[in-house]
Amino acid sequence: MVLLLDLLTTAAMLFVVTAGLMMVFGVMKIVNFAHGAFLTLGAYASYVVTKLQIAPWLGWPLAIAAGVAAGMLVEWLIVRPLYKRPLDAILATWGLGIVIGQLIVMTFGREVQFVSAPLAGTWSILGVDYSAYRLLLVPIALLLCLLLTGLLNGTRFGVRTRAVIMNEELASSLGIHSGRVRFITFSLGAGLGTLAGAMITPLSSVDPNMGLPWLVSAFMLVMVSGHSMPSLLLTCTVFGAAQVLVSTYANPVLGGLTIAVLAAVTLRIRPKGFARA
Amino acid sequence: MSTFTSFLRCGAIAAAAAIALQAQAADPIRIGVAVGLSGANSVVAPAVVQSSQLAVDEINAAGGILGRKVELEIVDDASGAVGAQKAFDTLVFQKKVSAVIAMETSAARNAALPVISKGKLPYIYTSFYEGRSCNNWMYVNGWVPEQQVAPVVDYFAKSKNAKSFFLVGNDYAFGRGMLDFTKKYIEKNGGKVIGEEYLPIDGSDWTSVVSKIRSARPDALISATAGGAPNVSLAKQLKGAGLSLPYGNLAIDEGTAKTMGDVADGLYMSASYLTGIDTAENKKFVEAMKKKFGADLKTPNELSEPQYEAFFLFKAAVEKAGSTDAAKVTQALGEVSFNGPRGVVQMNKSRHTPLSMRLGQVQADGTIKILETFANVDPGAQCPNIK
Numbered sequence: 001m002v003l004l005l006d007l008l009t010t011a012a013m014l015f016v017v018t019a020g021l022m023m024v025f026g027v028m029k030i031v032n033f034a035h036g037a038f039l040t041l042g043a044y045a046s047y048v049v050t051k052l053q054i055a056p057w058l059g060w061p062l063a064i065a066a067g068v069a070a071g072m073l074v075e076w077l078i079v080r081p082l083y084k085r086p087l088d089a090i091l092a093t094w095g096l097g098i099v100i101g102q103l104i105v106m107t108f109g110r111e112v113q114f115v116s117a118p119l120a121g122t123w124s125i126l127g128v129d130y131s132a133y134r135l136l137l138v139p140i141a142l143l144l145c146l147l148l149t150g151l152l153n154g155t156r157f158g159v160r161t162r163a164v165i166m167n168e169e170l171a172s173s174l175g176i177h178s179g180r181v182r183f184i185t186f187s188l189g190a191g192l193g194t195l196a197g198a199m200i201t202p203l204s205s206v207d208p209n210m211g212l213p214w215l216v217s218a219f220m221l222v223m224v225s226g227h228s229m230p231s232l233l234l235t236c237t238v239f240g241a242a243q244v245l246v247s248t249y250a251n252p253v254l255g256g257l258t259i260a261v262l263a264a265v266t267l268r269i270r271p272k273g274f275a276r277a
Numbered sequence: 278m279s280t281f282t283s284f285l286r287c288g289a290i291a292a293a294a295a296i297a298l299q300a301q302a303a304d305p306i307r308i309g310v311a312v313g314l315s316g317a318n319s320v321v322a323p324a325v326v327q328s329s330q331l332a333v334d335e336i337n338a339a340g341g342i343l344g345r346k347v348e349l350e351i352v353d354d355a356s357g358a359v360g361a362q363k364a365f366d367t368l369v370f371q372k373k374v375s376a377v378i379a380m381e382t383s384a385a386r387n388a389a390l391p392v393i394s395k396g397k398l399p400y401i402y403t404s405f406y407e408g409r410s411c412n413n414w415m416y417v418n419g420w421v422p423e424q425q426v427a428p429v430v431d432y433f434a435k436s437k438n439a440k441s442f443f444l445v446g447n448d449y450a451f452g453r454g455m456l457d458f459t460k461k462y463i464e465k466n467g468g469k470v471i472g473e474e475y476l477p478i479d480g481s482d483w484t485s486v487v488s489k490i491r492s493a494r495p496d497a498l499i500s501a502t503a504g505g506a507p508n509v510s511l512a513k514q515l516k517g518a519g520l521s522l523p524y525g526n527l528a529i530d531e532g533t534a535k536t537m538g539d540v541a542d543g544l545y546m547s548a549s550y551l552t553g554i555d556t557a558e559n560k561k562f563v564e565a566m567k568k569k570f571g572a573d574l575k576t577p578n579e580l581s582e583p584q585y586e587a588f589f590l591f592k593a594a595v596e597k598a599g600s601t602d603a604a605k606v607t608q609a610l611g612e613v614s615f616n617g618p619r620g621v622v623q624m625n626k627s628r629h630t631p632l633s634m635r636l637g638q639v640q641a642d643g644t645i646k647i648l649e650t651f652a653n654v655d656p657g658a659q660c661p662n663i664k
Contacts, residue, residue, distance in 0.1 A: 002488050010484055110319045112509050114536045122519035131517035203517065204481045205509030207320070213479050247485030252476045253448050255485060 001128050003248060009134040011240035012141035015233055016199055018218040019144060020067075020192030026165050026227040027185040030086045031219060033093040034074065035193050036211030037100035038067055042197025043206045044104055047113045056118040063198035064191045070100075071190025075183050083182075097215075104208045117202035133202050140199070141233070144192075148229045161185060165227055220263035226275025235274045239263070305348040306341070306601060308333075308591065309368035309377040310584075311389065316356030317478075318382060320505050321530070324581035325380045325403075326351060331569055332588035342592045343600070350374055354385045361385035362392065369396035375601045378587045380404045380419075380580055383450045390415065399607045401591060401624075403583040405549075407454025411660035414603075416610045416624040418583045418590065420549050420632055422458035423657040428547040428636040429499065429525035430463055432649065437523045439496035441471045445486055445511065446501040448475040455501035455527050471495055478503050481510045487518045501527040504580070508533055512540050530578040535643035544639040549632040550582040550619050551645050559618035577618075586617040590624065620652075628663060629656035 017039065024032045032038075045066045046059030078096060082089035119136060122129040152158040163171035164181045172178045197211065204210055225235035239259050247255025266273060310329050312322045333347045341347055350372045354364040361381065368374050369392055376399045381389065383406050390412045393400045400415045408421035433439040442463050446452030452475060460470045472493045474486045490498060498515075502508055508529050515524065525545040531552060534541045552563055562585065566574055575581070591606070593613035598605035614623035624630045631653045637645040 002491060006484050006488055010482070110323075112320065112505055112533060112536045114538045116538070120517070122517075129519045131514075131519065133517060203510065203514055205506040205513070207506050207509075210481070210506065213481055244485055248488065252474060252480065252483075252485055256477050256480055 001126055002130070003244070005125070005128065005130050005135070006244045006248070007237075007241045008138050009131075010244050011233075011237040012137040013134075013200065013203075014217065014221060014236040014240045015141045016137065016144060017193075017196045017214050018221045018232060018236065019148065019229070020189040020194075020196060021218045021222050022189075022225065022229070022232050023148070023192060024186055024189035025222050027161060028079070028086075028182055030079070030089045030093070031222065032186075032189065032193075033090060033215065033219075034097040034100060035093075035218060036215035037097040037104075038070065038190050038193030039197035039200070039211035039214055040104060040208060041066055041070060041100060042194030042199075043115070043201045043204075043210060044108060044113070044197075045194060046115045046198045046201045047108070047206055050114065050116045056116045059115075059118070059198045059201075060195060063194040067191035067194030068187045070194070071187035072183070074190065075186040079186060080179070080182070097211075101208050108208075110208060113206045115201045115206050119202070137199065145229050145233050152229070157181075157184070217259050220259050224263045224266050224273040226273060228275075231274045238274075303345070305346045306595070307348045307350050307372060307374045308588070309350045309352065309365075309372065309374035309379075311352050311354045311361065311364040311368060311377060311379040311381060311385070313356030313360075313382065313385065314351075314353035316360065317503060317505070318356040318380075321380075321532070321578070321580045324532070324575035324578060325584050327566065327570055327575055328577065328581045328585040329378070329588065331566055332585045334569065335565070336588060336592055342595050347588075347592075354379075354381055354389075356382050356385060358384045358388035361388040365389045365392035365396075369393070369398060374398070375603075376400070376591055376606065378403060378584060378591065380584050383407060383410070386410060398603045399591070399594075399610060401587040401610070403587045404580055407451050408458070408656075409659055411628065411663050413663060414607055415628065416590075416607075417629045417659075418587055418622055418624055419579075420634070421629060421656050421659060422455055422462075423659075424549070424632050424634055424654040425527060425547050426455070426459045426462055427654065428634050428649070428651050429527065429545055430459065430466065430468070432545065432636055433497040433523055433525060434466060434468060437497060439468065439523065441469050441493075441495045441497075443472040443490050443493055443495035443498050444470055444474075444500070445483075445490070445498065446475050447478045447480070447503045447507055449478050449503070451503070451528070452478075452501050456499075459499055459501070459527070476502075476507070478507075481506065483511050483514045486511075487514050487520065490515075490522075491518065491520060495522065497523040497525065499525045499527060504528055504530060505533060509537055509540075512537060512544065516540050530580060531645055532576045532578050534639045534645065535576065537639075538643065539641055541639040541643065542641045545636065546639070546645070547634050547636050548579045549634055550577070550579045551635055551637055551647060552577060553637075553645060553647060554618060554635065556618070556620070558616060558620075562618040582618055583622075586615055586619065586622050589615045589617065590622065626656050627659040627661065629659045631655050 021035045042063035045063040049059040119133045123132045160176045164178050225232040243258040246258045312325045314322045352364040354361040378401045380403045393414050402417045405419040444456045446456045594606045594609035597609040620633045622630050634651045635647045636649045
């Protein structure tokens with residue numbers, strides 16, 4: 001039973017962390033290597049909320065605001081000029097990640113910071129006492145998936161975005177302002193990244209390098225999943241489950257490798273990954 | 278030549294010698310400090326630098342060493358082997374320091390030792406570590422597992438009646454080394470190790486480990502992770518899962534414990550240095566640090582305080598040897614002692630020092646209550662092949 005809960009909550013965490021990266025990758029075909037830094041930024045937004053001694057839940061909206069603001073700035077300054085050079089843009093985001101990390105060090109210092117958790121304690125579910133906060137992440141991840149899918153499939157913005165995802169040149173020639181779509185998508189992706197960072201603070205230590213270990217897993221997941229949120233949810237569930245199973249029955253060191261190995265194997269067998277048709 | 282000319286010549290030579298000697302005497306003694314200003318140790322490095330600076334200030338205020346002022350050469354070893362190689366090459370061959378006093382990761386230390394051997398100068402390693410590192414030029418004033426593990430295990434066995442233990446660590450030299458020793462010690466004293474799990478050094482997801490602990494139901498948990506972030510994530514996830522068994526952390530420091538708020542409440546640790554040690558020397562040390570650094574003070578801790586003592590040990594060794602000659606000073610380092618904040622420190626047991634270990638428990642407000650003090654715990658035969 002505990003194993004099942006571990007599987008579900010790990011999948012939820014992976015989804016929450018990867019959603020932002022997925023949005024950016026789907027639309028702009030570049031992997032935002034500053035995503036780890038955005039995670040860290042979101043966590044520090046939670047830290048600011050703790051310092052100001054206001055309700056911990058307010059860390060989430062503050063994180064989103066910080067992420068969107070940072071995303072807008074980054075897209076305008078760095079990503080847009082490199083639009084014709086996607087490989088250079090990827091490299092630039094890696095450098096950006098380093099810069100953001102160092103800015104955080106200069107502002108807050110290198111030490112681990114204390115952040116109060118919005119929810120503590122355990123819930124008794126199906127005869128087992130399990131971490132309440134982890135359990136909460138499952139419905140949150142599902143809600144997030146629904147919201148994003150709704151956004152992409154049920155709004156005009158979503159239609160335009162999907163057009164750009166499918167064929168940017170054609171969409172442009174049909175009058176869709178692809179530059180604006182990219183701008184909004186990147187900001188949204190950054191906002192999701194910082195929100196995820198704020199969400200994982202009760203489970204991890206808040207320090208300037210906390211986002212990096214997540215970046216590699218998120219990158220692998222994005223490569224394998226298709227371009228839709230539900231397929232990302234599926235990928236996170238399958239790979240997250242594999243990671244937990246390997247960690248539990250073999251050892252955690254191999255568990256850390258699982259996602260990377262599975263991603264390589266999956267892409268070898270089926271280059272489209274989990275995408276449909 | 279005439280008497281006058283030879284007299285003049287003698288006088289000139291004497292004057293030249295006096296001037297040279299004078300210049301020699303005014304020559305400062307440069308001590309190299311290699312520390313992880315970047316990388317894994319970057320969180321503790323500022324405290325180590327502060328300890329070094331206070332020690333040098335106090336030594337210079339009292340007249341220096343053999344009348345010569347002490348100067349620091351601080352270099353970043355990036356907390357790892359590659360950085361340490363560069364740092365030590367700089368210190369030993371470019372800056373030509375008289376000694377190196379360093380708080381470093383085991384990886385950095387192991388990369389530094391060949392450079393020290395080639396450069397032939399004394400090296401005082403001030404960090405706690407997994408033990409059994411030996412070099413003809415190195416002395417250690419930090420603790421080894423023989424000193425640190427026993428208080429925690431003994432306390433759990435006696436006061437908590439713990440018979441079954443679960444061990445958790447990070448997968449590197451320190452984590453494996455500490456838990457290897459802990460396992461042997463537990464089994465030698467009649468306990469049983471019912472689980473042993475390792476996570477990679479940058480891993481933050483302890484989910485499966487927490488679940489295994491939950492299902493194994495040990496009487497006590499002991500962890501040896503890397504310092505800083507892994508301590509925090511493990512404790513948070515244990516607390517989040519509602520696990521409240523006695524938990525001894527072999528790798529936590531006072532500073533990190535403070536940042537964990539109520540998550541660290543109840544955690545047991547054993548340390549040779551705590552700011553709460555109630556002796557005149559420690560009070561003097563803490564006051565001096567506060568006065569020098571004020572609001573910028575980084576809490577002195579197990580990784581930074583031995584650095585302070587090492588400078589005084591070096592001073593005593595140079596004074597005993599009568600010069601900064603590397604071989605003589607290295608010999609003298611094994612014979613001198615210093616009465617500092619931790620008590621008397623003397624690196625005369627196989628290049629390591631007996632230490633008084635304090636068993637502490639973290640309180641809800643982040644301070645550490647000293648439960649018991651074990652005086653003069655022997656480090657054991659760390660380097661049987663070195664005289």
